[in-house]
Amino acid sequence: MSDRTDASYVGTANLQFARALVDTLHSAGVAAAFVCPGSRSTPLALAVAERSGLPHGVHVDERSAAFQALGYAKAAGRPVVLLCTSGTAGANFLPAVAEACHSRVPLIVLTADRPPELRAWGAPQTMEQRTLYAGFTRWSEEAPCPAGRGTEIPYARSLARRAVAEAMGPVPGPVHLNLPFREPLLPASLQPAAAGQPPDESAVPGWASTLDDGGALASEIGRATRGVLVIGPDQWDPSLGAAVASFASKLGWPVIADPASGLRAWDAPAGTLIHGADLLLRSPTAAAALGPDLIVRFGGPPTSRAINDWIARHASAQVWLVDPAGGYRDPQHRGNRSYRAGPRQFCALAASVAGTPGADALAWRSRWERADRAARSAAAAAIAAETRFLTPHLAGALWAGLPAGAALYVANSMAIRDVDAYAGPRRAPLRVLANRGVNGIDGLVSSALGAAAALGVPTVLWCGDLALLHDVAGLLAGRMQEANLTIVVGNDDGGGIFEYLPAASTLPRPVFERMFAVPHGLDLCGLARGLGWEAVRTDSAPGFAAALGRALQGSRHLIEVPVDRALNTAFHLAIQAAVGAVLDGEFAA
Numbered sequence: 001m002s003d004r005t006d007a008s009y010v011g012t013a014n015l016q017f018a019r020a021l022v023d024t025l026h027s028a029g030v031a032a033a034f035v036c037p038g039s040r041s042t043p044l045a046l047a048v049a050e051r052s053g054l055p056h057g058v059h060v061d062e063r064s065a066a067f068q069a070l071g072y073a074k075a076a077g078r079p080v081v082l083l084c085t086s087g088t089a090g091a092n093f094l095p096a097v098a099e100a101c102h103s104r105v106p107l108i109v110l111t112a113d114r115p116p117e118l119r120a121w122g123a124p125q126t127m128e129q130r131t132l133y134a135g136f137t138r139w140s141e142e143a144p145c146p147a148g149r150g151t152e153i154p155y156a157r158s159l160a161r162r163a164v165a166e167a168m169g170p171v172p173g174p175v176h177l178n179l180p181f182r183e184p185l186l187p188a189s190l191q192p193a194a195a196g197q198p199p200d201e202s203a204v205p206g207w208a209s210t211l212d213d214g215g216a217l218a219s220e221i222g223r224a225t226r227g228v229l230v231i232g233p234d235q236w237d238p239s240l241g242a243a244v245a246s247f248a249s250k251l252g253w254p255v256i257a258d259p260a261s262g263l264r265a266w267d268a269p270a271g272t273l274i275h276g277a278d279l280l281l282r283s284p285t286a287a288a289a290l291g292p293d294l295i296v297r298f299g300g301p302p303t304s305r306a307i308n309d310w311i312a313r314h315a316s317a318q319v320w321l322v323d324p325a326g327g328y329r330d331p332q333h334r335g336n337r338s339y340r341a342g343p344r345q346f347c348a349l350a351a352s353v354a355g356t357p358g359a360d361a362l363a364w365r366s367r368w369e370r371a372d373r374a375a376r377s378a379a380a381a382a383i384a385a386e387t388r389f390l391t392p393h394l395a396g397a398l399w400a401g402l403p404a405g406a407a408l409y410v411a412n413s414m415a416i417r418d419v420d421a422y423a424g425p426r427r428a429p430l431r432v433l434a435n436r437g438v439n440g441i442d443g444l445v446s447s448a449l450g451a452a453a454a455l456g457v458p459t460v461l462w463c464g465d466l467a468l469l470h471d472v473a474g475l476l477a478g479r480m481q482e483a484n485l486t487i488v489v490g491n492d493d494g495g496g497i498f499e500y501l502p503a504a505s506t507l508p509r510p511v512f513e514r515m516f517a518v519p520h521g522l523d524l525c526g527l528a529r530g531l532g533w534e535a536v537r538t539d540s541a542p543g544f545a546a547a548l549g550r551a552l553q554g555s556r557h558l559i560e561v562p563v564d565r566a567l568n569t570a571f572h573l574a575i576q577a578a579v580g581a582v583l584d585g586e587f588a589a
Contacts, residue, residue, distance in 0.1 A: 011187035013146035018043035020153040024160035031078035034069040038085020041112035042185045050193045066096030079106035079167040087125035100174045101136040106167035113180040139166035140176040158333035224294035225360040227253040233260035233436035234299030243347035252357025254368040259419045265430035278304040280375035283583040292317045298343040300329045378582040382575045395422040404428035409448040411463035413497040441467040445474025452485045465491040479532030486551040487558045492565040494519040499569040528558040
């Protein structure tokens with residue numbers, strides 16, 4: 001649904017958001033709600049009143065309401081919702097919130113608020129509410145105003161689940177959600193609320209469950225005939241591979257591993273890893289045909305947009321998040337369940353109680369394997385047919401050319417995406433690192449310097465020209481510290497990733513080049529030499545292989561690979577077209 005701010009829709013969006021939030025708070029284990037009357041909180045108050053089975057009380061005094069909620073939550077051992085309107089109403093909750101913090105009582109405080117454009121401009125009943133309980137909450141968050149983008153309901157449900165989880169532990173306490181609403185607060189006519197889910201008693205400790213009941217877990221996993229294990233970026237665990245292999249073999253699941261997961265360059269049992277997931281899931285035909293019923297995800301969100309879009313596309317599939325810190329790395333708000341556990345622990349438990357994969361599961365994995373082979377073969381043929389040395393060739397040359405035990409630090413934007421798309425099976429171990437927390441291109445030379453110093457093995461940083469220029473100080477640091485690092489820089493004279501975004505086709509080309517691509521025209525080899533690095537420029541596969549071999553002997557090296565940005569963009573699109581054509585035939589057969 002498109003973004004709407006007209007009066008005919010705003011009230012509906014407000015009520016839909018409020019209903020989804022309250023319904024999920026209830027189903028996630030909230031024991032009761034205490035409501036203080038007011039105007040701005042109308043959508044939330046109505047949602048509480050409508051929610052069958054949720055005990056609620058009404059108070060004219062916010063201080064008294066807050067302490068009654070405190071007492072209820074303390075006695076019940078479950079979170080209680082406390083709701084008020086905007087202005088000083090929420091300030092009267094503070095004494096009870098402070099008490100809940102120090103006595104570890106789970107409260108979920110909902111303060112309705114005026115929209116941002118009215119704050120700090122003298123609007124009545126408006127004050128700074130976001131920091132009302134600073135220092136006393138386990139977690140606090142402000143939601144955006146509901147605006148009809150189609151994302152409010154999944155976001156509201158994720159917000160509610162996290163609020164319950166944060167309020168319940170591991171150290172229980174208050175959570176604050178500040179919720180602004182624009183007028184009209186309600187639609188002109190009310191439609192009945194859909195039936196909500198009953199309270200889930202198992203969710204009382206928060207939606208991040210532990211693995212106490214292995215039998216129940218195994219039973220649920222066993223009912224999935226189209227399961228997929230997705231391993232996103234995370235801290236490297238050298239022992240995770242064996243646990244994943246056992247899990248996959250016992251259940252018959254395909255495994256998709258992000259380059260920054262540490263499991264792409266691993267001697268995996270045949271058929272375990274789907275190396276071409278990014279390529280094959282860009283095909284609408286393949287993405288539709290490979291519809292899962294259960295996805296278990298370790299680590300952060302995958303780098304690949306195609307994989308993330310595939311997860312979002314199959315809304316009926318269950319998505320379980322396995323994370324020792326709780327399942328909050330979920331920007332799609334797709335998680336149905338979270339396990340507060342380590343991936344090895346989860347794999348070991350599931351494998352220990354799983355039986356032999358059935359025929360349906362084996363056929364499911366075989367379908368993924370065939371699609372993977374078809375996608376990678378089509379991509380390899382397209383790459384081999386192109387005589388110019390472009391970044392897909394560079395990705396393959398690095399992946400195949402680094403020795404066993406080496407380390408590859410991959411920059412964000414296009415480098416990590418090219419590794420994801422074009423790095424095939426590799427038996428020799430390779431440590432892959434990337435800054436996939438906030439995904440920036442700053443500080444990458446310095447990050448690679450630190451990794452090289454810590455690991456003491458041949459280390460290569462692959463980055464683009466803008467990433468290198470963002471951290472010229474890292475080149476100076478490398479000279480001062482006598483570093484042992486090779487930098488491979490694909491120089492397309494600007495921000496190549498912007499060529500794949502809407503701005504490239506909608507803006508006048510001069511505006512796009514000046515504001516987004518930002519060509520610099522710099523001699524990167526000259527820059528590196530001036531800062532004490534050996535540097536060479538090459539534009540062919542043999543030349544690159546020779547330069548990489550020399551650089552890996554030691555010291556500080558920079559290898560610049562000039563790349564025509566327009567040709568490189570067109571080549572990526574041509575590879576995907578070739579892959580798509582093959583997959584259309586594969587799934588039509």
